[in-house]
Amino acid sequence: xxxxxxxxxxxxxxxxxxxxxxxxxxxxxxxxxxxxxxxxxxxxxxxxxxxxxxxxxxxxxxxxxxxxxxxxxxxxxxxxxxxxxxxxxxxxxxxxxxxxxxxxxxxxxxxxxxxxxxxxx
Amino acid sequence: xxxxxxxxxxxxxxxxxxxxxxxxxxxxxxxxxxxxxxxxxxxxxxxxxxxxxxxxxxxxxxxxxxxxxxxxxxxxxxxxxxxxxxxxxxxxxxxxxxxxxxxxxxxxxxx
Numbered sequence: 177x178x179x180x181x182x183x184x185x186x187x188x189x190x191x192x193x194x195x196x197x198x199x200x201x202x203x204x205x206x207x208x209x210x211x212x213x214x215x216x217x218x219x220x221x222x223x224x225x226x227x228x229x230x231x232x233x234x235x236x237x238x239x240x241x242x243x244x245x246x247x248x249x250x251x252x253x254x255x256x257x258x259x260x261x262x263x264x265x266x267x268x269x270x271x272x273x274x275x276x277x278x279x280x281x282x283x284x285x286x287x288x289x290x291x292x293x294x295x296x297x
Numbered sequence: 298x299x300x301x302x303x304x305x306x307x308x309x310x311x312x313x314x315x316x317x318x319x320x321x322x323x324x325x326x327x328x329x330x331x332x333x334x335x336x337x338x339x340x341x342x343x344x345x346x347x348x349x350x351x352x353x354x355x356x357x358x359x360x361x362x363x364x365x366x367x368x369x370x371x372x373x374x375x376x377x378x379x380x381x382x383x384x385x386x387x388x389x390x391x392x393x394x395x396x397x398x399x400x401x402x403x404x405x406x407x408x
Contacts, residue, residue, distance in 0.1 A: 209395060211397070213399075220300065220386060220399060220400070220401050220402040221335075221343065221386050221388075221399040221402070222300075222399060223298075223388075223396075223397045223398060223399055226394070226395045226396075226397075233394075235393065235394040235395060235396060237298060237396070238298065271342060271343075273343075275395070279331075279349075280329075280331065280390055280395060281329055281330075281331020281333075281349070281389075281390030282331075282348070283333040283345045283348035283349075283354075283388070284333070284335070284343070284345060284388070285345055285354070287342035287343060287344075288342065289342060290342055
């Protein structure tokens with residue numbers, strides 16, 4: 177079945193970096209964009225950015241520019257999100273989610289299970 | 298990009314209707330017919346229930362409906378059921394290169 181499977185929970189110290197993976201299966205990897213969305217405990221959803229698996233093109237939300245890097249590996253149908261200079265307020269559940277490539281405003285129709293990142297000294 | 302504005306909470310008795318608003322700007326909600334709504338139960342990933350303002354994915358009950366006027370979109374849940382108790386988020390395409398923005402979220406309680 178169509179699914180996105182993410183890597184496991186992480187605990188990091190302030191100032192460190194974290195890299196979360198999202199592996200796609202059940203569909204053609206290059207036929208959908210992949211996004212990263214985060215949710216702090218008890219808070220709302222926050223769009224972080226998008227990666228085009230075809231050509232590695234990215235677009236990051238202004239808030240994360242300079243701190244986030246999204247990459248992809250077509251050989252394993254996986255995308256990665258690396259967030260650097262971690263702070264306590266980066267503690268959140270991080271989700272990957274896909275959208276179609278044809279319609280610009282396609283919805284996020286498949287979501288990963290989420291990866292909890294905890295930043296604590 | 299600023300988050301879209303939703304009321305923090307809404308409630309209704311079983312069988313009643315509840316409507317949630319989602320207010321943005323002409324750069325997102327008002328500029329595109331690409332508003333989506335997501336339902337999120339505790340500890341679960343969000344699930345799309347409305348896309349392109351008013352379309353429902355296969356399997357989503359027709360009790361869920363969407364609309365838009367100007368810079369404000371709305372989600373109506375008719376015939377409330379216990380399983381509708383969840384957090385609801387709107388999302389809008391915001392132009393540029395596939396930029397999106399989410400709403401602040403609304404907790405729906407079934408009394």
